[in-house]
Amino acid sequence: IVGASTIAADITERKKSDSLFRDLLESAPEAMVISGPDGAILRVNVQTERLFGISRDALVGQQVEMLVPERFRQRHPGHRKTFISDPHVRAMGKDLKLFALRGDGSEFPVEIALGPLATEQGLLVSAAIRDITERTRVEDELAEAQASLVRKERLSAVGEMATVIGHELRNPLGAAINLLFLARNRLTVHDDPELDGDLGGAEREINRAAALCEDLTAYMREREPVIVPLDLGAVVAEVLESTPPPAGIEVSAGDLGIEVQADR
Numbered sequence: 001i002v003g004a005s006t007i008a009a010d011i012t013e014r015k016k017s018d019s020l021f022r023d024l025l026e027s028a029p030e031a032m033v034i035s036g037p038d039g040a041i042l043r044v045n046v047q048t049e050r051l052f053g054i055s056r057d058a059l060v061g062q063q064v065e066m067l068v069p070e071r072f073r074q075r076h077p078g079h080r081k082t083f084i085s086d087p088h089v090r091a092m093g094k095d096l097k098l099f100a101l102r103g104d105g106s107e108f109p110v111e112i113a114l115g116p117l118a119t120e121q122g123l124l125v126s127a128a129i130r131d132i133t134e135r136t137r138v139e140d141e142l143a144e145a146q147a148s149l150v151r152k153e154r155l156s157a158v159g160e161m162a163t164v165i166g167h168e169l170r171n172p173l174g175a176a177i178n179l180l181f182l183a184r185n186r187l188t189v190h191d192d193p194e195l196d197g198d199l200g201g202a203e204r205e206i207n208r209a210a211a212l213c214e215d216l217t218a219y220m221r222e223r224e225p226v227i228v229p230l231d232l233g234a235v236v237a238e239v240l241e242s243t244p245p246p247a248g249i250e251v252s253a254g255d256l257g258i259e260v261q262a263d264r
Helices: 004-027 046-052 076-085 133-186 193-220 232-242
Strands: 031-035 041-044 098-101 107-119 122-131 227-231 259-263
Touching: 031 046, 046 098, 046 122, 076 122, 107 133, 133 193, 227 232
Parallel strands: none
Antiparallel strands: 031 041, 031 122, 098 107, 107 122, 227 259
């Protein structure tokens, strides 16, 4: 037979332990959610109320899935059962992006650490939830800055390569133009109009290639843009002449009658 004094001492000790647990829970820097193996929320701290914008009275007794965005809820009970079957301290969703749901319906990125709690009522699950919105923003900005730097480095490399190609091609193209000019003078092209047309066409195309090389080299040089009035239709027609559209596609510049202010 257990004496009354022993029972009273045991109750007092339990109250002290429970009070200490509550104090530890409330003093935790992160939001803490204690739930049972069935997913029912048993206890939360004040940080949880602040983080989610929901009172503890509205949280306790509800399923923990209420704090999970709708699109993830269906899979969450399976993750919970996996933890219960092998309970140990670990980060939830390692290498995954996790999100939580506030009372106002807004989502935010979180980091969650799970831990088992052995109690007289059985195994409970503690979840420490940290809002990582600011860290995610900084990481995203750093990633974008790094990607932007890589793009700039690639563009710079392409620019340098284009400048080299432009310089290297100008000399052989110039020589080809001169050779064609000499060939036309030596041949009796007036007796063969077709040959004269072919040679003239070749000369025009080589001149166009040389002009493109010059334009490319000039474009890659750092300079202030030269803004002048341009006939848009004429520019489009010139582009179509040097770069015909693919087979099956017809493009006609026509007389657009549009003047733009731009760098040619």
